[in-house]
Structure formats: structure tokens, C-alpha cells
Amino acid sequence: MSGLISKLENVDRRVIYFVLIIAVVAVLLNPIGLPVPVTTPTRRYHDAIASLPRGSLVLVGIEFDAGALPENGPMLEATMRLLIKSNQRFVLASLWSGGPAVARIYLDKLKTVIDSSGKRYGEDFVLLPYLVGGETAAAALAKDLKNTAKNDYFGTPVTDIPVLKNVKDAKDFSLAICITAGTPGVEEYLRQWVSPYNMPLIAGALGVAAPTYIPYYNSGQIKGMLQGLRGAAELELIIGAPSSAVSSMDALSAGHLVTIVFIVFGNIVFLVKKYQPKGK
Amino acid sequence: MKGKVSKMRSLAGLQAIPESIGKAAETNRPVHYTPGTVGFSGGVVGYAAQTFAGLSVLSHVSKLTAKYKVPLYVTVAYGELIPVVESVVRESYASEGRADAVSTETHVLYFPIALSNAPYASGVLGLFERIKPASNIMIGGFYFEALAISEQGFVQGAIQIAGTAMTHQIAFFVAACDYTLIGEEIFVAGAIVSQDATLLGSITGQDLLKIIVIAMLVGGFILQNLGVDFLSIMKV
Amino acid sequence: MSLPFLKRDLPVVIVCVTGVVMIIGYFIQAPEIYLGDILGNLSLIASVIAGYATILGILTLAIVHVKHLSKRTQGQWMYSVLLLALVLAMIGVGLIGKIGTHPYFMWFYQYPLVALDTTIYSVLAFYIASAAFRAFKIKSVEGLILAVAAVFVMLMNAPVGAALWGGFPLIGRWIMDVPNGAAFRGFIIGSAIGAIAMSLRVLIGRERGILGRT
Numbered sequence: 001m002s003g004l005i006s007k008l009e010n011v012d013r014r015v016i017y018f019v020l021i022i023a024v025v026a027v028l029l030n031p032i033g034l035p036v037p038v039t040t041p042t043r044r045y046h047d048a049i050a051s052l053p054r055g056s057l058v059l060v061g062i063e064f065d066a067g068a069l070p071e072n073g074p075m076l077e078a079t080m081r082l083l084i085k086s087n088q089r090f091v092l093a094s095l096w097s098g099g100p101a102v103a104r105i106y107l108d109k110l111k112t113v114i115d116s117s118g119k120r121y122g123e124d125f126v127l128l129p130y131l132v133g134g135e136t137a138a139a140a141l142a143k144d145l146k147n148t149a150k151n152d153y154f155g156t157p158v159t160d161i162p163v164l165k166n167v168k169d170a171k172d173f174s175l176a177i178c179i180t181a182g183t184p185g186v187e188e189y190l191r192q193w194v195s196p197y198n199m200p201l202i203a204g205a206l207g208v209a210a211p212t213y214i215p216y217y218n219s220g221q222i223k224g225m226l227q228g229l230r231g232a233a234e235l236e237l238i239i240g241a242p243s244s245a246v247s248s249m250d251a252l253s254a255g256h257l258v259t260i261v262f263i264v265f266g267n268i269v270f271l272v273k274k275y276q277p278k279g280k
Numbered sequence: 281m282k283g284k285v286s287k288m289r290s291l292a293g294l295q296a297i298p299e300s301i302g303k304a305a306e307t308n309r310p311v312h313y314t315p316g317t318v319g320f321s322g323g324v325v326g327y328a329a330q331t332f333a334g335l336s337v338l339s340h341v342s343k344l345t346a347k348y349k350v351p352l353y354v355t356v357a358y359g360e361l362i363p364v365v366e367s368v369v370r371e372s373y374a375s376e377g378r379a380d381a382v383s384t385e386t387h388v389l390y391f392p393i394a395l396s397n398a399p400y401a402s403g404v405l406g407l408f409e410r411i412k413p414a415s416n417i418m419i420g421g422f423y424f425e426a427l428a429i430s431e432q433g434f435v436q437g438a439i440q441i442a443g444t445a446m447t448h449q450i451a452f453f454v455a456a457c458d459y460t461l462i463g464e465e466i467f468v469a470g471a472i473v474s475q476d477a478t479l480l481g482s483i484t485g486q487d488l489l490k491i492i493v494i495a496m497l498v499g500g501f502i503l504q505n506l507g508v509d510f511l512s513i514m515k516v
Numbered sequence: 517m518s519l520p521f522l523k524r525d526l527p528v529v530i531v532c533v534t535g536v537v538m539i540i541g542y543f544i545q546a547p548e549i550y551l552g553d554i555l556g557n558l559s560l561i562a563s564v565i566a567g568y569a570t571i572l573g574i575l576t577l578a579i580v581h582v583k584h585l586s587k588r589t590q591g592q593w594m595y596s597v598l599l600l601a602l603v604l605a606m607i608g609v610g611l612i613g614k615i616g617t618h619p620y621f622m623w624f625y626q627y628p629l630v631a632l633d634t635t636i637y638s639v640l641a642f643y644i645a646s647a648a649f650r651a652f653k654i655k656s657v658e659g660l661i662l663a664v665a666a667v668f669v670m671l672m673n674a675p676v677g678a679a680l681w682g683g684f685p686l687i688g689r690w691i692m693d694v695p696n697g698a699a700f701r702g703f704i705i706g707s708a709i710g711a712i713a714m715s716l717r718v719l720i721g722r723e724r725g726i727l728g729r730t
Contacts (some may be wrong), residue, residue, distance in 0.1 A: 013435075013646040020645050034675040038684070066625070066633040067424065098396065101616075101625050122396035136559040155614055181447070183327065192296055205674060208424075212447040214697045215704070230673055253676035255641060261666055262649045267663065270653050319566075329711040332718055359573025360566060390573050390580075398636035425641055431643040433649075444709040447700060455651035456643075462705050470723065476720050486713040491707055514616025 001278070008269045011215075016262055023258045026248040036249050039216060042234040045081065045224030047176060048202045054087040055169065056174035061189060065098030068181035068206060069105075074232035074245035075179050075204035077106055082239050084117045085126075089163050093128040093171075094150070095137055095184040100153050103127050123162045127153040134184040138194040142170040142199075170197040179204035179226075186213050190221055204231065285477050286484045293441045293459035295296075296338075300439035301344045309414035310351035312343035314404070315365065316420015316444070317397055319358035319378070327421045328500070329467065330445050334420030335368055337443075337469025341417055349378075352386045352447055353411060357393045357400040401425035405469050406435035408432045418442040418457075419466055422449045430456035443469065528721030540688040574603070574609060665691050 032098035036237040048056070060079065062071040083090050092103045107114070109128065119125060131137035140148040145167055146158050158164050168171065176199050178189045186203045201221050203208040207228025216222045218229055226232055229252060306472025317328040338354065345352040354365050365388050373382045376481030391403030402485040405428060408410045408416075416433035418426070419442070426442070426449040433440045434456060443461025453460045461469055464486070502511040541555040578665020581596035589596075609620040652663040671677025717723040 018643045066630040067637040132563040208450040253674040256674035263652045329714040398633040432577030463707040467710035467714040
């Protein structure tokens with residue numbers, strides 16, 4: 001008996017991996033369709049964009065790279081869809097070296113949506129190149145955009161880009177959005193855009209990073225927040241464009257349940273071993 | 281205060297470093313060390329400080345590996361760290377009279393961070409499979425590779441000591457490692473192991489600053505609730 | 517200038533002077549002490565040095581793998597060939613036209629690189645499960661609180677939690693907002709103060725292990 005308990009207590013990690021794979025693949029192939037209630041932070045994120053006057057200029061900070069694409073990518077896609085739907089103008093910028101490439105992936109993905117909305121590159125939105133320097137670049141962008149990013153990502157001088165024609169500094173923006181996988185990210189925007197210019201900021205953060213930003217959300221420094229893939233799914237549902245995030249929710253549930261089952265199982269075995277009579 | 285060095289509470293993680301290197305010596309397996317994956321640059325506030333902390337502890341670890349004649353593998357993620365790490369290791373070995381052992385017993389490996397930390401993570405995972413370290417010490421700033429490396433270290437049976445001030449990785453270290461230095465503990469680690477009076481004095485100064493911040497928080501809370509606009513006074 | 521001064525003291529002087537200039541420029545905004553251009557140039561210098569350090573790193577990597585290739589290191593040399601070939605290919609396509617914008621470069625980025633990056637990142641899901649199985653053993657009261665809080669927060673995040681019981685999201689949200697928020701506030705403040713102290717020690721040249729000193 002004690003041999004069995006020891007084996008169960010130290011179950012091979014590959015068993016855990018196998019059960020997790022089976023659970024996740026099973027629900028991906030046979031979706032359950034669990035409802036995804038929309039939470040207040042996501043609602044506020046949506047409302048911060050939707051309530052802007054039409055034609056407002058928004059900064060979208062793409063502060064993540066390829067590794068975070070599965071989680072932050074849907075946030076960016078849903079955000080861009082919402083910006084287009086609510087007829088806002090936007091500037092895509094990035095303090096991460098992989099950010100502009102990620103932006104290009106989603107600009108290509110949303111090409112049909114952009115074309116059908118009548119939005120045109122340069123007139124309604126623009127992609128800036130990678131801004132070197134982290135927080136220093138964020139500060140410089142807020143202070144003097146045209147001297148910080150002299151050309152757009154494709155090499156066109158910013159002075160020739162209509163959407164940036166009257167843009168000098170952060171005061172010309174109505175909202176800043178930071179979709180981030182780490183740093184530089186939310187805290188840099190808080191220090192360089194929110195504190196000096198009182199810029200409203202909304203954020204999309206990885207599930208693992210979201211707890212870090214809760215204090216800023218609760219204090220009102222961040223007006224709305226997407227928390228992980230769940231937040232992206234909620235936003236997709238609000239805007240009526242369910243996509244990869246929504247389709248991943250059942251898998252998210254399955255993965256979480258498997259982890260909880262193993263935690264409970266491990267504790268049951270641990271407690272049985274601890275309290276079993278000696279000699280057995 | 282002048283001339284006095286405050287008593288420091290012990291940090292379990294720091295005290296475990298000699299134990300883990302001793303285990304490496306007994307089992308004839310190497311020690312792996314990483315000063316983090318955030319480097320010096322990128323303009324990120326506070327991250328370079330974590331790398332400095334990692335380098336401070338590296339000097340202590342490399343002196344111990346020199347003393348116990350244990351192979352040391354140091355992995356770095358940024359090119360700018362290579363000469364600094366090599367210099368720290370070289371000076372540590374020289375201080376133990378084993379400058380000749382640097383080329384044979386120490387290895388500084390560079391797994392570049394390109395567009396993400398995945399190359400570094402996969403490089404270290406592969407390294408662990410090959411060298412099977414007995415001790416894995418990770419002090420500095422990390423991203424998602426923190427958990428991956430910690431788990432692989434557990435699989436290899438290494439004693440793991442980790443420390444970071446990265447808010448979203450500390451939980452993984454606490455869950456996966458044997459000893460963890462949490463947040464500011466990594467910044468004082470270098471001072472504690474050096475036992476330098478000036479550095480220990482700076483820790484006392486740091487704690488005094490914390491007391492001032494706590495006083496402001498409590499005082500501000502009381503004043504706000506009494507109707508005094510404390511936030512305006514602080515010009516927040 | 518003597519060699520010890522050049523090796524030991526001059527780097528500290530450079531660190532101290534540039535650090536003080538950056539601090540003054542950041543905190544003092546008076547027009548009489550305008551340091552904006554100097555700060556901008558210093559940041560630019562730092563970025564350029566980082567860029568050159570990346571080249572140094574790549575060259576180091578190339579030298580190591582060319583050595584493996586020339587010595588035909590068993591079990592390693594074929595991977596060195598693959599690495600060197602891919603590095604050259606990526607650099608090559610990146611230099612076509614305007615740097616980093618060619619469709620071939622985007623193809624390299626989007627299909628192999630993104631796929632491999634996300635694969636390594638996805639491995640975390642499995643590691644989290646096995647780490648949670650080990651870490652959440654209830655060996656004490658604190659362990660019990662940790663495990664219970666973890667379960668509630670996980671079920672708050674996953675839609676299945678709300679489907680099972682409406683209390684999971686509510687309690688999970690409270691845990692995130694109150695205890696978690698409080699703990700992270702303390703963590704952030706403490707870490708920031710620690711970073712300030714560490715940075716001051718570096719600026720005055722008292723921190724060992726920096727600049728290669730022990």
C-alpha cells in the first residue's frame with residue numbers, strides 16, 4: 001500500500017503531460033461551447049475605445065513579440081477590429097524589436113476588413129518602426145513624435161503621412177493602448193504617457209502578467225484591461241467577431257481543470273500518506 | 281549609526297549556495313549559473329539593476345566553484361554580458377589562486393535573445409540535458425524561460441536557487457525552485473555575501489527609505505480619510 | 517594614466533558621470549539646465565553599443581560553431597551547420613531591399629520563427645501543470661491558503677468556473693483585487709527601492725561584480 005502511495009505521490013510528469021494533451025485536444029476537436037461571461041475590466045476596455053468621438057487618434061503600443069502571439073495576438077486583432085468599427089484613427093508603435101513584424105501579420109490578416117471599411121494606410125492608420133530605447137523611446141515619442149520616428153515602417157517620412165500631419169506630441173492623442181507581454185510595456189506608458197500628459201490608458205496583458213497590473217487598474221491609472229486570452233475572448237464576443245480567442249476558451253477550461261484535478265489528487269495522496277497508520 | 285553595521289537576517293537562498301556547490305563537487309557534476317535574460321540595455325528601468333545583482337552573486341558563486349574545483353557553466357542572453365561575465369569569472373578564479381583553471385573548468389555560453397527569449401530557453405534546456413547540473417543558480421531578471429529552466433533543473437535533480445524582481449516570474453520560481461530570493465532580496469544578496477560595510481550600510485539606508493514610504497502610505501491614508509487632500513499635497 | 521586607473525577607476529568615473537547627468541536631466545526640468553540633447557545622445561550611444569554587442573555575440577556564436585564544424589565534434593557539428601546556414605539565410609533575406617521588409621523575410625519570421633517561438637512558449641503549459649502538482653502540496657496552513665487561492669483564481673480565469681458555480685469568479689476576483697493587489701504593491705515598492713539602492717551603489721563604484729570586478 002505504501003509503495004502504491006509513493007508511486008502516486010511521485011507520478012511521472014509525462015503522465016500529467018499526456019492527460020493534459022488529451023484533455024485539450026479532445027475539447028478542441030469537440031468544442032463544448034461554455035459561455036464566456038464578460039468581466040468589468042474588459043467592458044471598460046471596450047467602452048474606452050467605443051466612447052471616443054469618431055475620428056479620434058489612438059496610439060496602439062504593440063509591446064510583445066512572436067512568443068506571446070497566441071495570447072496577445074487576439075487582443076491586438078480584436079482591438080484593431082474595434083478601432084476600425086468605431087471609425088477611429090490609430091498609430092501602431094512598438095518598443096519591442098518584434099513588434100512591427102507582428103503588426104504586419106495582423107494588418108495582412110485584417111486586410112479585407114480594412115479595405116471594406118474604406119480605411120487607408122497613411123490616411124487613417126500608420127505603422128511606425130521599432131523604437132529603440134525602451135522607456136526613453138516611450139518618453140521621446142510622447143514628447144515629440146515626429147523627431148522620434150522620422151519615417152514610418154516602410155520608410156515614408158512622417159511629414160508626408162496625412163494621419164500624422166497635425167501630430168506633435170502625446171496631447172494630440174485621445175487614448176493610448178498598450179498590449180504587452182512584459183517590459184517595456186504598461187509601466188513605461190504609465191510613467192511617460194499617463195503621469196506627464198494625463199493620457200487615458202487601457203492595457204492588454206498576458207494572463208501571467210495581469211495580476212501585476214491590478215493595482216494600477218484599481219487605482220484608475222489603467223482605465224480598462226484585457227487579462228490574458230480570456231480577456232481577448234471577451235472582447236471578441238463584445239464586438240461580435242469571435243475568433244481564435246473564443247475558440248480557445250474550452251481548451252483553457254480543460255487545461256485549468258486538469259491542473260486542478262492533479263493538485264487535488266496530489267494533496268489527497270499526500271494526506272493519505274501523512275495520516276496512514278504506521279507499519280502499513 | 282556611524283561605524284555600526286546592522287545585523288542582517290539570513291537569506292536561506294544565499295546560505296544554500298555553498299551547500300549546492302558542495303553537492304556538485306560530491307557528485308562530480310557542474311554548476312549552472314545565469315545572471316538573467318534582461319541584460320544592461322533596452323532602456324528598461326530597474327532591469328539593469330537586476331543584472332548587476334546577478335553579476336554580484338556570480339562573483340561569489342565563481343569563487344566557490346574555484347575553491348571546490350567544480351565545473352561552472354554560465355549562460356548569457358546578451359552579447360554585452362559576455363566580456364563582463366568572463367571578467368568576473370576570471371577575477372574570481374584568480375582571487376582563489378586558480379587562474380589557470382578558467383579555460384578548462386569554466387564555460388561562458390551565449391544563447392542569443394533575438395525576437396524573443398525562446399532561443400535562450402531552448403539552448404539552456406538542451407544544455408541541461410547534456411551537462412546534468414547538480415546546482416542551478418538563477419539570479420537576475422527573467423521572462424517566461426524562468427519556469428522552463430526551473431522545471432528542467434528539477435528533472436535533472438539539481439538544487440535550484442533562484443531570485444528575481446520580475447513580478448510575473450517570481451511565482452514560478454517560488455513554485456519550482458528549492459530556494460527563492462524574492463524581489464529586493466536579490467539587490468542585497470551581493471552586499472551580504474561580500475560582507476562589505478559600505479554595502480551593508482546601504483541596505484540599512486534602503487530599509488530606512490522603506491520606513492519613510494510606509495509612513496507616507498499610512499499617514500496619507502489617515503489624512504485622506506480625515507478630508508485632507510494628501511494626493512494633491514504630493515502633487516500626484 | 518596608469519594601467520590600474522584605466523582598468524579600475526576610469527570605468528567607475530564614466531559610469532558615475534553619465535549616471536548623474538541622466539538623473540539630473542530626468543528630474544530637473546528647468547530650462548537653464550537643459551540636458552535633453554545630451555540625454556538623447558547618451559541613450560542613442562547605449563543603443564548603438566547594445567547593437568554592436570549583439571554583433572559581438574553573433575560573431576562569438578559563429579566562431580564557436582565554426583570550430584565545432586571544423587573539428588567535426590561528434591553529435592554537434594551537423595547542428596552547427598544548420599545554425600550557421602539559417603543565420604546566413606536570415607541575414608541574407610533581411611538585407612534584400614529595405615532591411616527587414618522583404619516578403620521573404622516576413623515569411624521566415626511568420627512561419628518558422630513564430631512557430632518555433634510559440635512552441636517553446638507553449639511548453640510552459642505542461643511545465644506549469646507539473647510544477648503546480650509539486651508545489652501545491654498542503655504541508656502547512658500557508659500551503660492550504662495558497663492551494664485554495666490558486667484553485668479559485670484558476671476557476672475565475674476559465675469559463676468553466678462560472679459554469680460550475682457563480683461564486684468562483686466572485687471570490688477569485690476578490691483574491692486578485694485585495695490580497696494579490698496588496699502583495700504586489702508591496703513587492704513593486706520594495707523592488708523599486710532595492711533597485712535604487714543597487715543603482716546608487718553602482719554609480720559610486722562600490723558594487724562588486726560590476727565592470728568585471730570581484
